Amino acid sequence: MAFIPENELERVLVQAAHDPASATEFYRLLLNSDLLVLGSIAGQDDQNEQFSLEPGDQINLIPGEKNGVRYLPVFSSQTRMQEYSRSESKYLRVNGRALLDLTRGAPVTLNPASEYGKELTADQVRQLLDGGRVTQRVMASEIEPPEQLMQLLREFFTTRPDVQTAWMTMVAPSPDRVHEARPLVGIESSADFPSLIRALQAVAITTPEVMFDVQRVDRRNLAGAAAALLLIPPFYQRPALN
Secondary structure: OOOOOHHHHHHHHHHHOOHHHHHHHHHHHHHOEEEEEEEEEEOOOOOOEEEOOOOOOOEEEEOEEEOOOEEEEEEHHHHHHHHHHHHHHHHOEEHHHHHHHHHHOEEEEOOOOOOEOOEEEEHHHHHHHHHOOOOOOOOOOOOOOOOHHHHHHHHHOOOOOEEEEEEEEOOOOOOHHHHHOOEEEEEEEEHHHHHHHHHHHHHOOOOOOOOEEEEEEEOOOOOOOHHHHOOOOOOOOOOOOO
16 A cells, blocks of 8 residues: 555655654654554543543553564554554554653554654663664665675575565764664565574574674564665566566
8 A cells, every 4th residue: 555644754754764863853753743553541430432541541552573573563644554454443642752751661662553654772762761762773885785795795695595585784873973874674574583583693603703683574563674675676586587
């Protein structure tokens, strides 16, 4: 389903996915906007659909799970929530700052089943709530990725029929630390991703002088740096079957 922004938060979310300079405005809106979260208020389980949260209410939130890790799915509109939970669900509408503060310490994913979303680690949530700058890696596309690593991974991926496509770019911790850039490998795979990561770690041992990060690329849920990786040519593509 095409992602058509339904509010200002979603408009800036799309903008920030293509222009890192818009990230500050996105985080401001994330805290100031109302978000939807699946769950209910204790003692009101017989109600349907939307709940209103009052001071002192005890809430029961429904977590999600990805690659064996639990997270809190939150949504920027009812459309994004329905893309994730296609059946009628109970949910709460809560101010973003209040919701993140309530669940402080838990990783959060905005719009986990949509084309545009955002994953936040527990540390990033804390940075955001405490008024700090959320750590954002930046692409260092002017630096060529190591050809030796690409060739090594090409050979590895040919032995893995579950890997469809792979991309590589250089990523730095921040714009003023480009000299610390290291490879980011994006992988589109149908495999259980933790098992693929373990196999990759075994390969990485053979090149200890080259450290690299891995990003899963799911075209249905472009989280993290996946959207940016899709903008560059892949260095590996599984041949089509005749």
